[in-house]
Amino acid sequence: MIRSALSDATIRWTIAGFLVLALVGTLFPNWILNNTMFGLAYGLAVLGLLLLWRTGLVSFGHALYFGMGAYAVALLERYTGATDIVMRLGAAMTVAGGTGFVLGFVLRHYRGIFFAMLSMAFSMVLYGVLVKTEALGSTDGFSVSQTTILGWQPQSKYPLFLAIVGLCVIATTGVQLYLHSALGHLTTSVRDNEIRVEYLGYSVATAIHVKYVISAALAGVAGGVMAMALGQVDPDSMVNWTVSGELVFITIMAGPGSVVAPFIGAITFEFLRTFAFELAPHAWQLIVGGTLLGIIFFMPEGLWSLTRLISRKREKVR
Amino acid sequence: MQTTFTILLDGLSYASYLFIVSVGLTIIFGVMKILNVAHGGFYAWGAYSAAYAIGLAADLGFPDWFGFVLIGLSSMGVGLVLGLLIERLILRRLYDHEEVIIILATFGLFLVLEDLILLVFGVNPYFAYQPMVFLGSVELGGILRDVYSLTLLGLAALVAFACWYALDRTKWGKILTTVIYDREISLAIGINVNAVFVWTFVAGATLGALGGAYISPTLSVAPGIGIDIIVLSFAVVVIGGMGSIPGALIGALMVGILRAVAVHKFPEFELFVIFVVMAAVLMVRPEGLFAPVKARRI
Numbered sequence: 001m002i003r004s005a006l007s008d009a010t011i012r013w014t015i016a017g018f019l020v021l022a023l024v025g026t027l028f029p030n031w032i033l034n035n036t037m038f039g040l041a042y043g044l045a046v047l048g049l050l051l052l053w054r055t056g057l058v059s060f061g062h063a064l065y066f067g068m069g070a071y072a073v074a075l076l077e078r079y080t081g082a083t084d085i086v087m088r089l090g091a092a093m094t095v096a097g098g099t100g101f102v103l104g105f106v107l108r109h110y111r112g113i114f115f116a117m118l119s120m121a122f123s124m125v126l127y128g129v130l131v132k133t134e135a136l137g138s139t140d141g142f143s144v145s146q147t148t149i150l151g152w153q154p155q156s157k158y159p160l161f162l163a164i165v166g167l168c169v170i171a172t173t174g175v176q177l178y179l180h181s182a183l184g185h186l187t188t189s190v191r192d193n194e195i196r197v198e199y200l201g202y203s204v205a206t207a208i209h210v211k212y213v214i215s216a217a218l219a220g221v222a223g224g225v226m227a228m229a230l231g232q233v234d235p236d237s238m239v240n241w242t243v244s245g246e247l248v249f250i251t252i253m254a255g256p257g258s259v260v261a262p263f264i265g266a267i268t269f270e271f272l273r274t275f276a277f278e279l280a281p282h283a284w285q286l287i288v289g290g291t292l293l294g295i296i297f298f299m300p301e302g303l304w305s306l307t308r309l310i311s312r313k314r315e316k317v318r
Numbered sequence: 319m320q321t322t323f324t325i326l327l328d329g330l331s332y333a334s335y336l337f338i339v340s341v342g343l344t345i346i347f348g349v350m351k352i353l354n355v356a357h358g359g360f361y362a363w364g365a366y367s368a369a370y371a372i373g374l375a376a377d378l379g380f381p382d383w384f385g386f387v388l389i390g391l392s393s394m395g396v397g398l399v400l401g402l403l404i405e406r407l408i409l410r411r412l413y414d415h416e417e418v419i420i421i422l423a424t425f426g427l428f429l430v431l432e433d434l435i436l437l438v439f440g441v442n443p444y445f446a447y448q449p450m451v452f453l454g455s456v457e458l459g460g461i462l463r464d465v466y467s468l469t470l471l472g473l474a475a476l477v478a479f480a481c482w483y484a485l486d487r488t489k490w491g492k493i494l495t496t497v498i499y500d501r502e503i504s505l506a507i508g509i510n511v512n513a514v515f516v517w518t519f520v521a522g523a524t525l526g527a528l529g530g531a532y533i534s535p536t537l538s539v540a541p542g543i544g545i546d547i548i549v550l551s552f553a554v555v556v557i558g559g560m561g562s563i564p565g566a567l568i569g570a571l572m573v574g575i576l577r578a579v580a581v582h583k584f585p586e587f588e589l590f591v592i593f594v595v596m597a598a599v600l601m602v603r604p605e606g607l608f609a610p611v612k613a614r615r616i
Contacts, residue, residue: 289429
């Protein structure tokens, strides 16, 4: 299994890239470390959206799973006192993946704008509940205490960062392996021609359902990671429709080219937002929105298309 | 009995407000097949420019009724300027893209519009209460109500009538219907589809701005007012059927009444119930509750 995984060049490069990130992370001051963790959290969610996007589906409601993951971490601590990273992420993934499995039975029959709208409606139902429920913290949300790693209480943020990087390696490798499995190869085929896929003897509905559950579980884990990195959960920055919008935004910005692209896109987005906010507190949305339009107009394949530019140049030299 | 009356009145005036905002969204979707997230931006721009103009007029000593003129003028101004700019400069170049990419582009536009408001009008809230004070209040069913909120019903009826008249009784309406049914055939018989798109977008933007402008005297116009209205008008439009004007009316009535019932009886379900209905409608009849049966085009 491991040997076959390592024979894939993308996986080798991904692992190498994350190793470098983990090493460089030791030099990061706290704010860069935090921002990178937020970026990695978004990246995990976007990795799931990438799967859907390659199938031709865009979900404007993945904040549902992102928020569920975050609240699962927070509520687990409130009711059982558990702060361990494995339990936290396990809870986040189970809750989000389970909900995705149930809702998937409905959503797998929808395409295009209707898929986007129905997923948005589902996510706004959760938002409506959270905002109005006093017991769940209402609009203020509540705080999440520091994460322990297998019973050990780290003194700095770095061990958590390292754990998140490891998680990203596992997620990316898993998704890459999935894409090369029989079911994974159906991804783009479903987008191109559903009827042909059916004639080949595969079920389009099942193919979409599996991808939907994977993306939901990934978004749940992402929300859990976000809650741990931020130390706080609240509905407006985690469950509102603008969060779903941001996630889709990063998906487009990153481009569908590779499983690593979501992380590059998300970290870029996080730093773009921080710097925009720093430079122009009242105009950061202007900068972010302008960037989005610029990418749609001038870089339809996303940031990942830059790498192709580099490799094309290399070919010319040869 | 009295609560029922209050709920009904609250629901109706909220529904009127939702209808005015959503009808612009549904017209744009019906003709151009664009789900316009930037509609919330038009709404916020309408609210801000009206509130600003009303405040300015009051300082300059204009009479209070003049506020109504300013509401009309500022929503038309916002619709014309923003509508033309956005359609001409941005959307026009995106028509051959996938529909979800266009949604995302309008999301980007929404973010840009939000911050342009902060740059132009600043971060402090505006209060334009003059038109509301001018109309005073009246006792209805034992409760004192401001007349201004009640005039919303009249405005919504006016907008609904104008839409019906324009679509059903004018040459422009016939052309629009043709474009809605088949863009290609319309081009072939010599309709200037580009012009239809521009003016549809301007009309939709104006209606969005009008919703914001007319509601602005009843609330404090502060940053972020466009965020909630987008999803609410999406819910309205989806429940009635995307692209249908009677649908927007029915959707607005349902959402308005539901919300009023929730606010008075079960306040914790205020938002929840609206989106549950939206999801239920999408699951049972994705074309909208009262959408006419359409022949599938092959």
